[in-house]
Amino acid sequence: MTTLVSLAPPRRLVSLTIDGKGIEAPEGSTILEACRTQGTEIPTLCYLETLHPVNVCRVCVVEVEGSRVLVPSCSRRVEPGMVVKTQSERVVHSRKMVLEFLASSVDLSTTPEVARWLGEYAARPDRYGPPAPPAAAGARDGLEPGHHDPVEPGFRATVAQPTKIDNELYLRDYGKCILCYKCVEACGTDHQNTFALTVAGRGFDARISTEFAVELPRSACVYCGNCIAVCPTGALMFKSEYDHRAAGTWDESRQTVTQTICPYCGVGCNLELHVQDNEIVKVTSPLDHDVTEGNLCIKGRFGWQFVQNRASEERPQGG
Amino acid sequence: MDLHLLDAAPTPAERAAIDAFLGPPKDGWTGGAREPQDAHTAAGGHHSRSQRHLLLPALLAVQRRVGWISAGSLMYLCQRLTIPPADAYGVATFYALLPTAPRPPRVVHVCDDIGCRVRGAEAVCAELERTVGPAHHPPTGTSHELPAIGSGWIRSPCLGLCEEAPAALLTQAGATPVERLFGNATAGRIAAVLAGNDSTADQTRAPIPQAGDPDLLLLRRVDRIDPTDLDAYRAHGGYQALRLALDLGPDGVIREIADSKLAGRGGAAFPTGRKWDAVAKQPVRPHYVVCNADESEPGTFKDRVIMEKDPYSVVEAMTVAGFATGSEQGFIYLRGEYPLARTRLQHAIDQATSRGLLGDNIMSRPVRFTIEIRVGAGAYICGEETAIFNSIEGFRGEPRNKPPFPVQIGLFGKPTVVNNVETLVNVLEVLRLGGPQYAAIGTAGSTGTRLFCLSGHVARPGVYEVPSGTTLRRLLELAGGVAGGRALKAVLLGGAAGGFVRADEIDLPLSFEATRAAGATLGSGVVMVFDDTTDFADILRRIAAFFRDESCGQCVPCRVGTVRQEEALHRLQAHRPIGGTAAELALLDEIGLAMKDASICGLGQTAYSAVESAIKRLKLFDGVAPR
Ligand SMILES: Cc1cc2nc3c(=O)[nH]c(=O)nc-3n(C[C@H](O)[C@H](O)[C@H](O)COP(=O)(O)O)c2cc1C
Ligand code: SF4
Ligand code: SF4
Numbered sequence: 001m002t003t004l005v006s007l008a009p010p011r012r013l014v015s016l017t018i019d020g021k022g023i024e025a026p027e028g029s030t031i032l033e034a035c036r037t038q039g040t041e042i043p044t045l046c047y048l049e050t051l052h053p054v055n056v057c058r059v060c061v062v063e064v065e066g067s068r069v070l071v072p073s074c075s076r077r078v079e080p081g082m083v084v085k086t087q088s089e090r091v092v093h094s095r096k097m098v099l100e101f102l103a104s105s106v107d108l109s110t111t112p113e114v115a116r117w118l119g120e121y122a123a124r125p126d127r128y129g130p131p132a133p134p135a136a137a138g139a140r141d142g143l144e145p146g147h148h149d150p151v152e153p154g155f156r157a158t159v160a161q162p163t164k165i166d167n168e169l170y171l172r173d174y175g176k177c178i179l180c181y182k183c184v185e186a187c188g189t190d191h192q193n194t195f196a197l198t199v200a201g202r203g204f205d206a207r208i209s210t211e212f213a214v215e216l217p218r219s220a221c222v223y224c225g226n227c228i229a230v231c232p233t234g235a236l237m238f239k240s241e242y243d244h245r246a247a248g249t250w251d252e253s254r255q256t257v258t259q260t261i262c263p264y265c266g267v268g269c270n271l272e273l274h275v276q277d278n279e280i281v282k283v284t285s286p287l288d289h290d291v292t293e294g295n296l297c298i299k300g301r302f303g304w305q306f307v308q309n310r311a312s313e314e315r316p317q318g319g
Numbered sequence: 320m321d322l323h324l325l326d327a328a329p330t331p332a333e334r335a336a337i338d339a340f341l342g343p344p345k346d347g348w349t350g351g352a353r354e355p356q357d358a359h360t361a362a363g364g365h366h367s368r369s370q371r372h373l374l375l376p377a378l379l380a381v382q383r384r385v386g387w388i389s390a391g392s393l394m395y396l397c398q399r400l401t402i403p404p405a406d407a408y409g410v411a412t413f414y415a416l417l418p419t420a421p422r423p424p425r426v427v428h429v430c431d432d433i434g435c436r437v438r439g440a441e442a443v444c445a446e447l448e449r450t451v452g453p454a455h456h457p458p459t460g461t462s463h464e465l466p467a468i469g470s471g472w473i474r475s476p477c478l479g480l481c482e483e484a485p486a487a488l489l490t491q492a493g494a495t496p497v498e499r500l501f502g503n504a505t506a507g508r509i510a511a512v513l514a515g516n517d518s519t520a521d522q523t524r525a526p527i528p529q530a531g532d533p534d535l536l537l538l539r540r541v542d543r544i545d546p547t548d549l550d551a552y553r554a555h556g557g558y559q560a561l562r563l564a565l566d567l568g569p570d571g572v573i574r575e576i577a578d579s580k581l582a583g584r585g586g587a588a589f590p591t592g593r594k595w596d597a598v599a600k601q602p603v604r605p606h607y608v609v610c611n612a613d614e615s616e617p618g619t620f621k622d623r624v625i626m627e628k629d630p631y632s633v634v635e636a637m638t639v640a641g642f643a644t645g646s647e648q649g650f651i652y653l654r655g656e657y658p659l660a661r662t663r664l665q666h667a668i669d670q671a672t673s674r675g676l677l678g679d680n681i682m683s684r685p686v687r688f689t690i691e692i693r694v695g696a697g698a699y700i701c702g703e704e705t706a707i708f709n710s711i712e713g714f715r716g717e718p719r720n721k722p723p724f725p726v727q728i729g730l731f732g733k734p735t736v737v738n739n740v741e742t743l744v745n746v747l748e749v750l751r752l753g754g755p756q757y758a759a760i761g762t763a764g765s766t767g768t769r770l771f772c773l774s775g776h777v778a779r780p781g782v783y784e785v786p787s788g789t790t791l792r793r794l795l796e797l798a799g800g801v802a803g804g805r806a807l808k809a810v811l812l813g814g815a816a817g818g819f820v821r822a823d824e825i826d827l828p829l830s831f832e833a834t835r836a837a838g839a840t841l842g843s844g845v846v847m848v849f850d851d852t853t854d855f856a857d858i859l860r861r862i863a864a865f866f867r868d869e870s871c872g873q874c875v876p877c878r879v880g881t882v883r884q885e886e887a888l889h890r891l892q893a894h895r896p897i898g899g900t901a902a903e904l905a906l907l908d909e910i911g912l913a914m915k916d917a918s919i920c921g922l923g924q925t926a927y928s929a930v931e932s933a934i935k936r937l938k939l940f941d942g943v944a945p946r
């Protein structure tokens with residue numbers, strides 16, 4: 001990996017206390033950044049370096065002296081003299097509950113790290129009763145804000161629903177969606193400016209949607225897959241990965257990642273080809289690239305089938 | 320911007336409704352006929368972005384014309400305003416009054432919230448189910464067939480007419496749309512309204528219980544003068560405060576407000592003088608004034624009474640706020656369920672404008688201020704001071720993260736004063752009496768008088784004005800005590816976001832400091848009375864359902880916490896606790912603490928407070944044997 005060198009003028013340093021230790025952090029940095037530089041781990045879900053912080057998941061909350069409520073470390077900037085606690089009883093409780101709330105309502109089976117956090121914070125998502133039956137296909141898309149019909153007492157509401165498979169490139173399994181807003185940001189002003197995705201509905205019925213929940217091919221989606229790249233839960237997934245998982249053949253330990261450059265156009269985006277058993281199973285791009293920030297277009301993201309076109313090997317030399 | 324639109328065209332009525340609001344389209348890019356020269360121009364950029372704030376009023380125009388937001392109307396609207404369709408869909412689906420599936424043109428929204436519940440709302444709904452049919456449900460899936468019948472009813476959260484409970488709201492779409500908020504809504508009357516036999520034509524409201532009392536300050540004109548008559552308003556002290564303000568100058572006004580120690584009446588009790596000063600001092604221009612008239616806290620109706628019965632006072636007070644804070648544009652964000660208030664306020668704005676009391680050169684001085692009403696569409700959260708900005712700007716009404724605060728970065732990113740209707744009207748009294756004299760009313764920590772909304776099991780429900788610090792007992796006496804002479808069980812102070820106090824606590828003085836010390840809150844002035852026949856488990860579940868329904872859904876603690884809270888209360892109510900009652904109460908406490916501590920905004924932060932007070936103060940579930 002290359003090391004990035006900042007060309008910005010040096011920033012003034014701010015002194016603050018984190019978990020009883022006096023530290024200095026560049027002015028304008030977030031509490032999260034300050035914590036990470038000094039090695040304090042804070043879980044995050046809706047935060048990503050390349051997107052504007054929406055601070056909605058609240059798993060990163062910390063206690064700041066003088067603040068009535070906990071603050072999201074991913075977006076709150078450091079201030080001189082700030083006294084921050086990242087492991088107080090209140091912090092631990094809220095993180096545990098946020099994790100429990102998510103795990104009791106969303107399928108987190110493909111969200112990295114979360115299983116470890118659930119253990120660390122002793123979250124018990126099963127204590128809310130058995131899950132209510134999953135919604136029928138499209139049912140959650142039609143929910144209107146306002147009055148709702150409660151679930152049978154004793155059961156817990158979830159967002160479980162059938163996977164939306166409406167094209168050959170990627171699919172949307174919103175039973176796994178934690179509503180982190182990342183895909184909406186990536187599709188909108190933060191990256192792609194296509195605006196195919198939105199948050200629709202309100203409260204627990206809120207969901208990621210296209211206009212009138214139409215299938216992707218009818219929507220504005222251009223299949224850049226930049227939403228897949230930022231989705232932290234696997235709710236958005238390459239069809240190739242999904243098929244492997246369905247067949248029980250997905251195995252990351254057997255995968256290699258090959259760095260290369262997209263051959264299609266002069267932008268020259270960096271590609272990471274994830275290869276399992278000599279087959280490209282998905283494509284990513286490095287987030288820390290300061291031009292493309294992990295983004296690709298449909299060609300770089302999905303247009304790699306030709307690499308595997310075995311027929312070409314049979315072509316005569318020089319043909 | 321290159322919009323990708325669904326292949327759906329508006330009906331002539333939808334197109335007409337949109338064009339009537341936005342004017343005819345200018346070119347092929349924005350929905351007009353395609354002309355060859357369109358190929359040489361581009362639409363987009365700053366111009367189209369600057370129109371985004373027209374989205375919500377335009378959606379409401381469609382809603383009023385046809386009763387729902389179809390794909391055809393949304394696509395045309397997106398084309399007109401250059402908004403991506405998914406984005407606009409996200410906005411429409413945020414609001415309860417903007418269905419995106421067919422709904423009959425004539426709908427009665429029947430309040431089943433706590434204030435109406437204890438006055439027979441469930442019986443009304445049950446009878447409607449029997450006589451009219453089940454409440455309207457959106458068609459499932461993507462079938463968008465038009466409803467076969469022309470009318471239907473749905474359940475609604477508090478409509479802000481609790482003193483005339485049970486309350487209902489008629490919305491009738493059409494070329495001449497009708498919207499009416501009416502009280503004493505029996506099933507028979509609602510059925511008649513649904514059948515088109517409109518018996519609600521006169522929107523007369525009962526007079527306030529204290530009408531004519533010479534001690535009233537804020538309410539002194541209410542029910543004494545014609546609310547449409549500007550001359551009557553002036554003859555009863557109207558526009559004296561603005562004249563005084565213009566003489567005092569902005570700094571002088573802010574000094575009087577600071578001296579008066581006026582604190583906000585919208586719930587958070589923030590010192591008004593400090594807020595105004597902070598905005599006045601911001602070098603960035605323009606500044607804005609937003610009057611928060613979203614009044615959707617269950618049990619709150621005081622702002623409605625002022626707006627319906629003394630609308631000029633709101634207009635005058637906003638003008639003072641604009642002058643003092645260096646703002647030339649004010650917005651009244653009015654909840655969509657208040658049609659009469661809208662009519663009255665608009666009339667007052669028009670009259671004031673035509674008489675030189677709004678516009679350029681107010682009172683012949685070089686002072687400029689205009690007021691625009693922005694109507695909400697059924698979302699309690701839009702009363703949160705930053706959600707208001709998003710709603711006015713044409714985005715989903717999701718609260719913003721603070722800091723930055725509205726006084727720094729508010730509406731359209733500019734310094735903004737947000738004040739509650741009652742707070743603003745107090746400003747007139749501050750100027751009339753003088754700051755220090757105003758501060759002498761009430762208590763040292765809570766100056767002035769306060770409006771309280773008495774509802775529930777009380778003999779004479781309505782808005783009451785008393786000096787801050789008046790005891791709850793005195794207030795209940797004024798309102799004639801518990802209805803039917805029954806025994807008092809509890810009082811809900813401050814609304815769903817407030818808390819219950821017990822019958823033996825009614826000597827509590829109603830001041831910020833005394834309620835705070837007692838672990839209660841005045842909130843938005845709700846005083847809802849419950850007698851000993853009340854089914855509190857039912858009331859609590861309705862409160863929990865309210866928060867679940869009204870959560871914007873942004874943050875996890877509130878989005879899921881409000882659901883888990885409602886489920887736990889449902890289990891307790893159904894006598895099917897998981898692990899026993901004590902375990903459920905402990906779980907509720909854990910859920911509540913996380914909502915309070917980790918939610919983004921006041922909705923999540925207070926979603927447990929009424930429930931908590933019922934458990935800990937009323938000891939509601941003590942001695943409930945698990946079954
Ligand atoms: C969920 C929520 C809803 C609110 N609704 C209202 C409202 O309808 N009217 C209001 O004046 N304040 C409401 N508030 C309080 C406002 O955020 C804000 O504090 C108030 O408008 C400030 O005005 P004031 O200082 O004059 O009280 C609400 C707050 C929250 C968290
Ligand atoms: S689909 Fe993925 S990226 Fe989008 S909101 Fe859900 S979890 Fe986040
Ligand atoms: S991903 Fe798209 S933009 Fe990037 S180099 Fe390949 S073709 Fe060009």
Ligand code: SF4
Pocket residue numbers: 700717718869870871872873874875877878918919920921922923924
């Ligand atoms: S607390 Fe509730 S209403 Fe407020 S931002 Fe969070 S989800 Fe939205």
Ligand code: FES
Pocket residue numbers: 043044045046047054055056057058059060061072073074075
């Ligand atoms: S990571 Fe900070 S709120 Fe989600």
Ligand code: FES
Pocket residue numbers: 430431432433434435436476477478479480481484485486617618619
């Ligand atoms: S109008 Fe029904 S509770 Fe307020």
